[in-house]
Amino acid sequence: MRINRRIITAVLSCAVLFGTSASAQVNSGESIPDVTRTIVLTNARVVQAPGQIQERTNVIIRDGLITTIAPDAAIPFDALEIAADSFTVYAGFIDGLSHTGIPEPKEPPNRERPDDPAFPPDQQAGIQPQQDVRNLLDPEDKRIIAMREAGFTAAHVVPRGRMLPGVGAIILLAGDDANEMVYRGETALYAQLAGARRMYPGTDMAVLAKLRQLYREAARRQKIEQLYAANPAGLERPQYDPVLYAMFPVLDGDRPVFFNTESVLDLHRVLAVQQELGFPMVLTGLTQSFDAVDKLKSANLPLLLTLELPEEPEESEQEQPSDSTEAAPTDAAVELPQIEAPDYDADFRVSSLIDVAAEKENLEARREIAYKAHVGNARMLESEGLTFGFSTGSVKPGEALGNVRKMIKEGLSEDAALAALTTTPAQILGLTSSMGTVEEGKLGNLVVTKGSIFDEKAEIRYVFVDGRKYEIEPPRKRSSGNADASENPAGTWNLTISTPDGDIGGTLTIEGSGDDWSGSLSVEIEPGALPLEYIVLSGNELTFSFDVPNMGTVESSLILDRESLSGSFDVPGFGVATVSGTRTSDPEMSTQLQ
């Protein structure tokens, strides 16, 4: 049976190579699927597009595509049925720009100084427009799963790097190998104002100068190529140059530059060079763009707003002197316009040292206003009539949706938020015919939630990518950890791990003190002790992770109560197992043992 299957696989692979295969199988992860590729969601609330909702309808996904959306659609005989009465179905999110699927290099790239820092090799200087992200994809990258669990089904990914890291691709956030993930290649050239380290171009101004040089020389070389192609006679042979030739599609207007900006200053600089050279461009990042709305409007370019937000400032815990608020500005004659921030005095002046606490308070109020401006950036763009998609950049996947909710709290409309996650990136990336909405004939990319997606309490239950079903475990309940309690985990613990297949016994050993812990776990089913990583004790809550061969990284959270503990192990692909345990040796004993 097994052998037969391999033969069939081999035959089919050859068929694919020679282009004679049935197309239905080409897209499949396996030649012959183990389970049905037909799934029906029954009685679901379907948000087909922002503002376009169908109540109580069936959605049928077959062979990777959405085939039917109808309230009375008959359930196919081979369908896996999911009762979706209490669920809402959205189009799978599309990430406008990120490095998902391209793991961060473990070691920083070559830090060696070139022979001549004035003329470094292009690659060392971060100038690689010929690099294709498809050659860098790693289906094992942990960010793929994390992004998928946050509702993202497709992503526009670009290589990591500095000034010109390379050419991007659209990938689906599912697949067993890199090629299977690729939806479309050669989407865009990625660019950023990121200079090389201690070599040319090192500064932003040099990156801009280098870009002009590359662009203008590429234009000249392209003209020579065309002359030579028309008639080589009498012309010196033009010499191939991978960097300059990779700019040709940009010069032709066929390949947009996705230019990242990390501040409003970047934005002005990038707009200036784009208007000077005239290449097709999508502006990405857009942090602080609330300060340049008029310029964005007149530029009239596609926009991708990052989901990264600044850390929320913490309120000072310092007690204010009681008289500090009475220290009024010395000059009352100054008229100031009202600012919608009751805590902030724009005309604040320190008259003496006793005002310092009041000044600090005022500066904190100002910082709070600045924070809100950043979170309100999306709302500002929307209210100015600017359409934008979201990109995740380097935001933590677990924070992506939370940050959208923060933006909504600051006034972004839910429809604009959903459009920025679905239809707008689809438009910007040229994917409207296959992604971005829940419509018949489109890819089976869906997010299924319990509750409205932008509700704080909403839970993503399923994500479908390319018709594949991924069941998402509800987020682990926040443990009842008590930050004020203090427990010492050091010692040895007997554990009982409850799984659907029965209880498993184990032994947990923790050593150390303060912030410095180490430990190991041995369980009945695995030979040898598994070393623990990232051990953190917070009050009475002990968290750590460990790698189980062939299973992945298990996240653990345990609440300690002197002689006993309880908590959970989050096992990827299996779910949450509850854990209980008792102490078999105490900290003193473990110290003595050393």
Add this chain to the structure above:
Amino acid sequence: MINAMKFKTLFLSAIFVFTGNCLAQVPTGDVLVRGGTVLTVTNGTLENTDVLIQNGIIAEVGENLSAPQGISVVDATGMYVMPGIIDAHSHIGISNVNESSAPVTAQVSVGDVLNPYSIAIYRALAGGVTSSHVMHGSANVIGGQNETIKHRWGLLDPDELRMADAPRTIKFALGENPTRVHGQGSNKRPASRMGVEYVLRETFAKAERYQEAWAQYEEEAKSNPRAISPAYNSQLEVMSDILTGDILIHCHSYRADEILMLLDVLEDFGVDHITFQHVNEGFKIAPELAEFGASASIFADWWAYKFEVYYLTAYNAAILTRNGVLTSINSDSGELNRHLYHEAAKSQKYGGLSDTEALSLITINPAKQLGIADRIGSIEVGKEGDIAIFDRHPLSIYAVNQKTIVDGLIYFDIERDADDMRLSVDPESPIETVVLHTHDDNHRCLHEGTLDLYDFLESNQ
């Protein structure tokens, strides 16, 4: 952002009538400065005189001018009205200073990285400075291009800082900085003053060949549509513009011998315009500078911070001026620029320059060196409305600037000088209640250079 909006409301619309986009889309204003002692610099001192600015341009200077209806009036009775101060050498308001990776970086420009949020711009206004010549650093023999800006604090588009149509300028540097950065730092040329001359001559020679190659191509292209152009070289494009006189050189220099060397090089390549910056030993070669027509932009009395700057005198400004060298006093600093009027006054203590000569060092003379003397640098009808109003004579040690006007708009008013005048706040920044000095206070000439100036000073103690 809120503060920026506040600023615009406060200074632009609340006080002055907007006059629209008449000057390169930069806002301008109308104001009547009434009854001050007007130090015109080019036309003597006028007591009890009014200055009327309309649409950002000085429309009238005279006694008892009639105020156009609705115009904002500043009472300057008992005060001194002078042209806005011009700092001929500064590194404020830019995100990068040195592209120190190569000894020649003519293709880069600090004009590409202007930063209108830099608080140093506001602080310069507080010292009556209305324009700065913001320069590339001195790490390279031929550094990047500079930018002449006007201090329009509160306008958030970097383009609105630019002084539109001011001549292009470029930074050169001689002596220890380039030899240290590239010679000691990277073991590349130049490692000596001879090497500096070599780099200059080699680069100018390449630029000449580049010009010839393009001229030849353009000639051939007239008859041959398939003519192939020379490779585009953004660096040599800029060098060619220096050769044709379209870009003015401002050269960091200290010693007399290297200054004479550069004059020889420029003579050989037919370049007429040069302003030497710092030019500490200028007093030794003032006649030679005057004969060439070279200008000098100097520190009043700052020296001995490294070996090549030991030989200097505070009489430098007076000696250069008396020998007919067009001279200015600059700050090169986000701190010193706040009291350039003190620096100018030092030329009276050391060398006895007249009031007008001393004020010229920080107004009309730097304007001439930057090629903008037809627009700013003195109080004359037809010039741009850039003015500083002091409570005492600006050459008095007790003088305090009260208001600074740019294009007819008040951008600094001591009465409206709240503690926190920043235009933007990083929401992740810590709140520090005590700030004794900032980054901008430091002399930034070698900022981002491979070797830090201060490291160097430490290591040479």
